[in-house]
Amino acid sequence: MKYRFGSRLREAREKKGLTLRQVAENVGVSESLISQIERDRVSPAMDTLLSLVEVLELDIEYLFQDWRRTRPFAFVPRENRTKTEVDGTVYERLASIPGSTEGEGIEGYLIRIPPKHEKRSEPQGHRGKELGIILSGEGEFILGDMIYPLKAGDSIAFSSGVPHVFRNTGEVFLEAYWIVTPPRRKV
Missing domain, CATH: 1.10.260.40 (lambda repressor-like DNA-binding domains)
Structure with missing residues (x-):
């Protein structure tokens, strides 16, 4: 180009x-x-x-x-989404736009967390920002010392530098749209 x-x-x-x-x-x-x-x-x-x-x-x-x-935008037809399972959680990549410099870019996922499951056991922090929208199920989000109960329709946005962990506390899969900047995963 x-x-x-x-x-x-x-x-x-x-x-x-x-x-x-x-x-x-x-x-x-x-x-x-x-x-x-x-x-x-x-x-x-x-x-x-x-x-x-x-x-x-x-x-x-x-x-x-x-x-x-x-610059180009991202279009990913539903049937072309890639899926990856990490520690029981399924990440279905929605779309991603890489940044032109370090610290830019954005990526989106549909995540599915099994019943009574944590994305990871200990809260961790990393560079960036995140936005999550709960589609179905219920869980809790631990951000620093705070615990936030989440159910369908709830949303959360935060600085990823604060240690955090996401848990499914319900009896069914928890599904959420998750947006991260800058991109972190190679899914």
């Missing part, structure tokens, strides 16, 4: 009143290369791009705003 941001670089250069030659000298490349980059004829090497951003005093995110808004 070729991404075009040359016009943004040209706009920034012209706004600062710099010539192609001045930018090229400060970046340490040829004037011709800067011209080709601005016309989207070539993609710069990462070190050249970082130098351009520095010389033009840009936030690199500025160059990728359009890409972030239009």
Whole structure:
């Protein structure tokens, strides 16, 4: 996939009143290369791009705003969902969008916890945030020192850094939609 941001670089250069030659000298490349980059004829090497951003005093995110808004989305037909069982809990992957940088991205699961079962025995914490929506069954969610009873229709959102564990206290499978950011599992 070729991404075009040359016009943004040209706009920034012209706004600062710099010539192609001045930018090229400060970046340490040829004037011709800067011209080709601005016309989207070539993609710069990462070190050249970082130098351009520095010389033009840009936030690199500025160059990728359009890409972030239009990047691919995830569509997973029901019959194509992957299922994985971990310690008795079934994770059915709904969809996932990877992040472009560490700490980004999101993933969703339909989880099924067997009756009278815990996802794990001891509360654990990790980096990120989570959102759960209980579809059926009942259980309890332990977050730090607090215990929250959960039943169908309830939802919970929290910082994953706080040690937590999810238990099915009922007589039937507990089902929930679970959203996690950044993605953690390779299901």
